Amino acid sequence: MSKYLLPVILFFILTSFLFVGLYRDPTEVSSPLLGKPVPQFSLPRLADSEAMFSEDEFLGKVSLLNVWASWCVACREEHPVLTELAHRHEVILYGLNYKDDTADARQYLVEHGNPFLASAVDASGRIGIEWGVYGVPETFVIDKNGIIRYKHIGVITWRDAEEKLLPLIGQLQNETS
Amino acid sequence: MSKACCLLALFLLCTCVLAQSGALAPEHEQRYYSLLDELRCLVCQNQTIAESDADLAKDLRDEVKKMLQAGATDSEITEFMVNRYGDFVLYRPPVKPRTWLLWFGPLVFLVIALVALTLVVRKHKRAGSVALTEDEQAKVDSILSRPEE
Numbered sequence: 001m002s003k004y005l006l007p008v009i010l011f012f013i014l015t016s017f018l019f020v021g022l023y024r025d026p027t028e029v030s031s032p033l034l035g036k037p038v039p040q041f042s043l044p045r046l047a048d049s050e051a052m053f054s055e056d057e058f059l060g061k062v063s064l065l066n067v068w069a070s071w072c073v074a075c076r077e078e079h080p081v082l083t084e085l086a087h088r089h090e091v092i093l094y095g096l097n098y099k100d101d102t103a104d105a106r107q108y109l110v111e112h113g114n115p116f117l118a119s120a121v122d123a124s125g126r127i128g129i130e131w132g133v134y135g136v137p138e139t140f141v142i143d144k145n146g147i148i149r150y151k152h153i154g155v156i157t158w159r160d161a162e163e164k165l166l167p168l169i170g171q172l173q174n175e176t177s
Numbered sequence: 178m179s180k181a182c183c184l185l186a187l188f189l190l191c192t193c194v195l196a197q198s199g200a201l202a203p204e205h206e207q208r209y210y211s212l213l214d215e216l217r218c219l220v221c222q223n224q225t226i227a228e229s230d231a232d233l234a235k236d237l238r239d240e241v242k243k244m245l246q247a248g249a250t251d252s253e254i255t256e257f258m259v260n261r262y263g264d265f266v267l268y269r270p271p272v273k274p275r276t277w278l279l280w281f282g283p284l285v286f287l288v289i290a291l292v293a294l295t296l297v298v299r300k301h302k303r304a305g306s307v308a309l310t311e312d313e314q315a316k317v318d319s320i321l322s323r324p325e326e
Contacts, residue, residue, distance in 0.1 A: 029219060032263040092231055125236050132261040134219035
């Protein structure tokens, strides 16, 4: 009996690794920016190209930065969730309009509603690189000190909003800055 | 005459286009291509940024080019990428506690296999040298002494 014990144990160790692997998404790469201050940048605002949007905007409050574009199909899917977060839960939501045409972006917000307090226009995608953006949509949770605390890659589902984002935002709001 | 003019114009146009694409200095070119081969495209994860057609890969190639032209060293460029995208962008992850299993795991398995092999071989050898009982020895002798047919 003991002869077969070791192979059986090894088999279960191996299969448990594989089993965990089944439920992990290889496209979700954890960001090295977590726990670090938001990158420095200065970009024109979507509503008014004369006014600038910089990293100082994030100080003193818990906020979300959502990377979006009018060409991004998945963004349309999460738009109702963002709207709900901003309007019903009074979450402070900023947008990073990534590699988009400004006229298209404005039109998109007219059509779908604008949940963003402000959107920064990153037409070249250069600031996206600073934030380590590799797929739109992406959403960052930023604490009162302007530190990135969480990054959500891909569409925010209702479940993600309720189980991950809202509890985290609540927790961060209770922290003293 | 008009043909020659046409050719000349074409030639000038070509050189203009080449100059505009910001071709790299020869001493940068080799480093450029070897850097691109080391960096993973995060959109299509099994391609380097040299191979990938993704928009982001193109942006990152431009970034590498710009940094080279600005005089950055290879390690400064890879550090720039790692700071933004994590170790995952590197096709050769650095050796550190988190990646020990990755780097030395195969070696550990090799050692385990060698130890197991030695144990098994030894066991067999020992089993082979067990002395025969008197009956068995007699049987062996009778078989061996049988004349060949």
